[in-house]
Amino acid sequence: MTYIEYKFTILPLQPGRDILLAELSELPFESFEDFDKGLLAYIDESEDSQTLIEDIHILNSDEFEISYVKSTIEQVNWNEEWEKNFHPIYIDDRCTVRAPFHPKTNSEIDIIIEPKMSFGTGHHATTYQISEMLLNEDCTGKRVLDMGCGTGVLGILADIRGAKSVDYIDIDTWCVENTEENLNRNYCKGKVILGGAEKIKTEYDLILANINRNILLEDMTTYAAHLGSGGVIYFSGFYKEDLELIQKEALRNELTFVKNQIKENWVAAKFTKN
Incomplete structure (x- = not known):
């Protein structure tokens, strides 16, 4: 199974990260992980699309600067990931x-x-x-x-x-x-x-x-x-x-x-x- 990683860089980090996490949780992302500048979000490749996140409110907000990059990754042990965080x-x-x-x-x-x-x-x-x-x-x-x-x-x-x-x-x-x-x-x-x-x-x-x-x-x-x-x-x-x-x-x-x-x-x- 192939997964797509979305790496979001967020400024200011808080409350931007929490708001983004809540909005992404309504989409078919399967796991999330914090990093020092933002949020990592993982989704099955079959669920990903070009329009997946276009309606995310915070991405269109003037109060935050958010950019992201996508990459393909190998299967992750999701239980291990959330146990760490x-x-x-x-x-x-x-x-x-x-x-x-x-x-x-x-x-x-x-x-x-x-x-x-x-x-x-x-x-x-x-x-x-x-x-x-x-x-x-x-x-x-x-x-x-x-x-x-x-x-x-x-x-x-x-x-x-x-x-x-x-x-x-x-x-x-x-x-x-x-x-x-x-x-x-x-x-x-x-x-x-x-x-x-x-x-x-x-x-x-x-x-x-x-x-x-x-x-x-x-x-x-x-x-x-x-x-x-x-x-x-x-x-x-x-x-x-x-x-x-x-x-x-x-x-x-x-x-x-x-x-x-x-x-x-x-x-x-x-x-x-x-």
Whole structure:
């Protein structure tokens, strides 16, 4: 199997690298690796094309200078690559997200995630912020939806914090398989569903939607329709400058803005349904 390496040089490096990583994660890249001036991204040659990255927002931003070169490489041991770069994440000194090969911690909540090719390890600002906010959310007895679940880490955190049930939905087959694996690793149960918002069939007390701005705007009516009275929904996966758009669409769907926080220009926002 032949792979293509994209070598992105980024200025300024941060938050440029994190933003680029989040956007590329929505494309069929299979592995990423940091280097001192930017980011390496790897994709199966059969998935590559001349137009693959032309719609990447940050590449067209005036705030960053990003260049890249492509090269063909031999097959890489992907597990070895992410093991070298995946370090435990500590959230508010209460929760640790770690890989199976890391030693067990003394954290109140110890989550084991093997991300493989799926997005959502807690390293990215969006996942980190929703995890942080969830630590202050009463999940006890709640029916929870992890929408765009990736690795399943957010739903697993809600499960460990006392949720009655958790459903996981993602459009990516690999994410569905990865979430099922991570549920087993953390002794959690849940229904993992392949698909998009059309797969939401029941009512929830708490919805976690860490996706991207366009999907959130497109599917918010469906999310709101399946959020019970008094329910809570968290949105993330969009930039600070997009918050007003999210708030307007939420208001149109009778969702009340509660608060938000910002990390590295990424927003996590909480809304409720009256």
